[in-house]
Amino acid sequence: MTGMELYLPVIWAAVIAVAVVLYVVLDGFDLGLGILFPFTKDERERDQMMNSVAPFWDGNETWLILGGGGLWVAFPTAYAVIMPALYLPVIAMLLALVFRGVAFEFRWVAKPDHRLWDIAFTGGSTLAAFAQGVILGGLLDGITVADRQFAGGPFDWATPFALLCGVAVVVGYALLGATWLNMRVTGALEIKARGWARGLLVAVMLFMGVISLWTPLLFERIATIWFSMPNFLYLAPVPLLALGCALIVWRGLDHGSAAAPFFGTVGLFLLGFIGLAISNFPYLVPPSLTVWDTAAAPESQVFMLIGVVALLPVILAYTAFMYWTFRGRIRPGEGYH
Amino acid sequence: MDLDPVLLARIQFAFTIVFHIVFPAFTIGLSAWIATLHGMTLWTKDPHHADLAAFWTKIFAVSFAMGVVSGIVLTYQFGTNWSGFATLAGNVVGPLIAYEVLTAFFLEASFLGILLFGRDRVPPALHFTAAVLVAVGTAISAFWILSANSWMQAPVGYEMRDGVAFPTDWMAIIFNPTFPLRLAHMLVAAYITTGFVVLAIGARYWIAGKHIREAETMVKMALGMLIVLTPLQILIGDQHGLDTLEHQPAKIAAIEAHWDGEHAAPLVLFAIPDQSGEKNDFEIAIPNIASLILTHDWNGLFPGLKSFAAEDRPPVLPVFFSFRVMVGIGFLMAAIALWGGLAWFRGKLFEAGWYMSALQYVWPLGFIAVIAGWITTEIGRQPWVVTGLLRTEDAISPVGALNILVSLVLFVLVYAVVFASGIFFINRLLVKGPMRRTAHDDEGVASRPISAATEAGREAIKGA
Numbered sequence: 001m002t003g004m005e006l007y008l009p010v011i012w013a014a015v016i017a018v019a020v021v022l023y024v025v026l027d028g029f030d031l032g033l034g035i036l037f038p039f040t041k042d043e044r045e046r047d048q049m050m051n052s053v054a055p056f057w058d059g060n061e062t063w064l065i066l067g068g069g070g071l072w073v074a075f076p077t078a079y080a081v082i083m084p085a086l087y088l089p090v091i092a093m094l095l096a097l098v099f100r101g102v103a104f105e106f107r108w109v110a111k112p113d114h115r116l117w118d119i120a121f122t123g124g125s126t127l128a129a130f131a132q133g134v135i136l137g138g139l140l141d142g143i144t145v146a147d148r149q150f151a152g153g154p155f156d157w158a159t160p161f162a163l164l165c166g167v168a169v170v171v172g173y174a175l176l177g178a179t180w181l182n183m184r185v186t187g188a189l190e191i192k193a194r195g196w197a198r199g200l201l202v203a204v205m206l207f208m209g210v211i212s213l214w215t216p217l218l219f220e221r222i223a224t225i226w227f228s229m230p231n232f233l234y235l236a237p238v239p240l241l242a243l244g245c246a247l248i249v250w251r252g253l254d255h256g257s258a259a260a261p262f263f264g265t266v267g268l269f270l271l272g273f274i275g276l277a278i279s280n281f282p283y284l285v286p287p288s289l290t291v292w293d294t295a296a297a298p299e300s301q302v303f304m305l306i307g308v309v310a311l312l313p314v315i316l317a318y319t320a321f322m323y324w325t326f327r328g329r330i331r332p333g334e335g336y337h
Numbered sequence: 338m339d340l341d342p343v344l345l346a347r348i349q350f351a352f353t354i355v356f357h358i359v360f361p362a363f364t365i366g367l368s369a370w371i372a373t374l375h376g377m378t379l380w381t382k383d384p385h386h387a388d389l390a391a392f393w394t395k396i397f398a399v400s401f402a403m404g405v406v407s408g409i410v411l412t413y414q415f416g417t418n419w420s421g422f423a424t425l426a427g428n429v430v431g432p433l434i435a436y437e438v439l440t441a442f443f444l445e446a447s448f449l450g451i452l453l454f455g456r457d458r459v460p461p462a463l464h465f466t467a468a469v470l471v472a473v474g475t476a477i478s479a480f481w482i483l484s485a486n487s488w489m490q491a492p493v494g495y496e497m498r499d500g501v502a503f504p505t506d507w508m509a510i511i512f513n514p515t516f517p518l519r520l521a522h523m524l525v526a527a528y529i530t531t532g533f534v535v536l537a538i539g540a541r542y543w544i545a546g547k548h549i550r551e552a553e554t555m556v557k558m559a560l561g562m563l564i565v566l567t568p569l570q571i572l573i574g575d576q577h578g579l580d581t582l583e584h585q586p587a588k589i590a591a592i593e594a595h596w597d598g599e600h601a602a603p604l605v606l607f608a609i610p611d612q613s614g615e616k617n618d619f620e621i622a623i624p625n626i627a628s629l630i631l632t633h634d635w636n637g638l639f640p641g642l643k644s645f646a647a648e649d650r651p652p653v654l655p656v657f658f659s660f661r662v663m664v665g666i667g668f669l670m671a672a673i674a675l676w677g678g679l680a681w682f683r684g685k686l687f688e689a690g691w692y693m694s695a696l697q698y699v700w701p702l703g704f705i706a707v708i709a710g711w712i713t714t715e716i717g718r719q720p721w722v723v724t725g726l727l728r729t730e731d732a733i734s735p736v737g738a739l740n741i742l743v744s745l746v747l748f749v750l751v752y753a754v755v756f757a758s759g760i761f762f763i764n765r766l767l768v769k770g771p772m773r774r775t776a777h778d779d780e781g782v783a784s785r786p787i788s789a790a791t792e793a794g795r796e797a798i799k800g801a
Contacts, residue, residue: 054450054453054454055450055451055453055454055455056450058401058402058405058445058446058447058449058450059443059446059447059450061405061409061446062438062442062443062446064409065408065409065412065438065442066435066438066439066442066443068412068413068416069412069431069434069435069438070435072412072415072416072423072427072431072434072435073427073431073432073434073435076423076424076427076428076431077424079415079416079420079423079427080416080420080421080423080424080427080734081420082416083413083415083416083417083420083423083734084416084417084420084734084735084736087417087734087736087740087744088740088743088744090413090416090417091417091744091747094409094410094413095747095748095751097406097409098406098407098409098410098751098752098755099751099755101402101405101406102399102402102403102406102755102758102759104402105398105399105402105762106399106402106758106759106762109395109399109762109765109766110758110762149420149735150420150734150735150736151735154736154737154739154740296427296428296431297428297501297503297504299428299503299504299505300427300428300429300431300432300503300504303432303504303507304431304432304435304436307432307435307436307439307440308439311439311440312439315439315443315447318443318444318447318448319443319447321447322447322448322450322451325450325451325455325458325459326450326454326455326458
């Protein structure tokens with residue numbers, strides 16, 4: 001491998017990682033609100049929850065298209081292996097997103113007969129989150145590949161580990177949603193959200209612990225990465241920082257702080273992602289295909305990279321502008337509609 | 338029973354993309370119309386344009402949401418069902434799709450928030466800018482997706498290595514030969530589609546005697562645009578056909594149901610093409626006209642279906658009929674627009690009783706023509722996914738037929754629910770109609786009969 005063919009796939013892996021992290025954080029709190037919906041029966045509080053993301057959800061979901069599209073552009077072979085291998089969870093996620101996406105508009109127009117769209121919003125959000133966790137777990141579990149094509153069965157992904165990841169993501173997104181509410185609403189809902197966040201934080205730490213212990217037990221290559229010297233020392237900050245983030249969230253909730261719990265949770269997600277990246281790099285389709293095995297033609301990666309370098313800052317700028325325009329807490333009964 | 342995964346995957350793709358294309362075809366035009374109304378509000382300071390914009394923005398929001406969610410499905414379907422295509426064409430088509438995401442999706446999705454919810458949060462000029470950016474975003478989206486589709490119709494600017502296409506010239510790929518006219522054809526189709534919806538709704542209110550002033554604005558603005566665009570579309574379509582003859586002669590042969598390339602082609606008005614018998618049954622045709630249209634020569638020759646090996650011919654029957662549906666509706670739409678123009682010119686637009694009554698029902702015309710056009714061009718490309726490079730049967734993913742069947746059934750069920758609800762809600766919004774905005778009432782008041790009556794009365798006084 002010469003220079004470009006060596007570096008480009010790594011750069012692209014980083015670009016896609018950024019898109020996925022942005023998606024997970026942004027659509028995470030968004031889906032989390034759907035997951036939390038059944039925890040309040042109060043109509044005004046539900047309106048408040050939905051209003052707090054109404055202007056953003058569409059932009060948030062676009063990161064998923066960039067993640068999927070980016071994977072296809074930069075690593076077509078990985079895309080062509082992963083999608084058929086995780087066929088059913090991917091389809092389930094897409095259908096779930098259809099329901100919860102249209103629920104944003106339909107629920108308002110359907111009022112006062114919107115009960116069904118409440119269910120669509122909650123069910124769709126929860127299933128989408130669960131399916132995303134299963135996709136992640138199924139990918140970590142490894143995909144059977146022969147001749148650079150998927151060669152396994154339709155239910156290979158349905159392992160206890162993948163299902164556990166599914167539940168973990170649901171709980172994690174709910175925590176993002178609860179801390180988002182703590183930051184963005186006032187009234188009784190704000191207090192309730194803090195209560196939810198405490199319970200969810202404990203659950204998230206438990207799941208992170210179980211997954212962190214289970215992965216090295218399941219996969220020897222991951223055990224070697226984390227527990228051989230001197231790696232162990234270099235990598236020790238990752239779990240320690242995660243504990244620190246958890247502490248920030250907890251103390252923030254205690255002190256009624258607005259931003260600390262949400263950004264502490266974002267930190268938790270980031271560290272979780274970094275942990276997974278350390279465990280699996282350079283594999284894109286563990287345990288057989290690396291970023292280099294699956295990379296697109298360098299000319300395609302360069303052509304696309306120019307676009308990303310030129311446009312991503314612009315996109316981030318106007319996304320920030322959007323969040324700034326709709327800043328401030330949502331009071332009960334207040335909305336943009 | 339043996340299920341054919343290729344057939345199931347094709348049905349699934351056809352189903353999901355037909356469902357999807359309805360929404361872009363509508364929202365591309367609708368966003369431009371909303372931006373125009375916002376522009377007029379800034380220019381004329383007339384709140385009635387702002388009310389109209391707010392009204393159509395609600396309909397836009399519902400349609401756009403359905404377009405977004407059905408579009409995400411397509412991005413992933415290339416991988417789940419068509420991984421052979423994803424691998425072979427990924428280097429070339431992938432970046433075009435990704436540029437669509439970067440240049441269009443984020444723009445639309447972000448500024449949509451300001452357009453929908455920002456009326457009281459940002460200055461009017463910025464609100465107008467958001468409307469323009471959403472409209473521009475939808476058009477940019479069409480640019481990239483049509484570029485990718487056109488490349489699949491007539492691929493250039495690449496070389497094949499180990500069964501994978503590698504880009505050699507990006508400018509040639511993006512601006513591939515059938516792209517400019519295909520883009521023009523689709524954009525104009527989208528504006529026409531929306532134009533007929535606005536026209537029909539305006540006529541509906543006018544006949545019902547509700548929102549008279551808004552109704553007349555809708556009818557006039559829609560008609561004014563359609564008078565220009567519907568004849569223009571016929572010209573663009575004709576040129577696009579000549580393009581297709583050059584790059585996809587088999588498609589043209591199927592469109593014309595023209596079997597024998599040794600003789601001049603008649604214009605087949607009606608026939609039941611018989612694929613295996615290589616002939617047309619029950620043919621009604623005008624001699625030499627197809628030759629005249631396509632070669633501009635009474636006795637001009639162009640390849641017939643028999644000029645291609647049987648396994649390289651598209652299915653003739655659906656291509657033949659869908660093309661006739663599209664063209665038939667195209668001429669009908671031009672006739673409707675020009676007739677209205679004539680009545681307008683003679684000052685009788687808002688008198689002609691039967692014409693206004695008929696206009697209430699013209700809203701589906703554009704949608705049907707768009708779907709028929711896409712069926713023509715997509716089935717006409719068969720048996721290829723990428724003309725000359727990849728056959729549809731070789732593009733399929735290594736997944737079981739049962740997988741595809743289950744997901745197909747789920748898509749049909751979910752889309753049926755979502756689509757039916759969407760139509761129901763859009764209709765509910767239409768029944769409610771545009772609302773006058775009071776100074777401190779963001780939601781607006783439900784349009785009461787009394788306010789419509791006051792409105793009509795005011796109009797009558799002004800007119801007198």
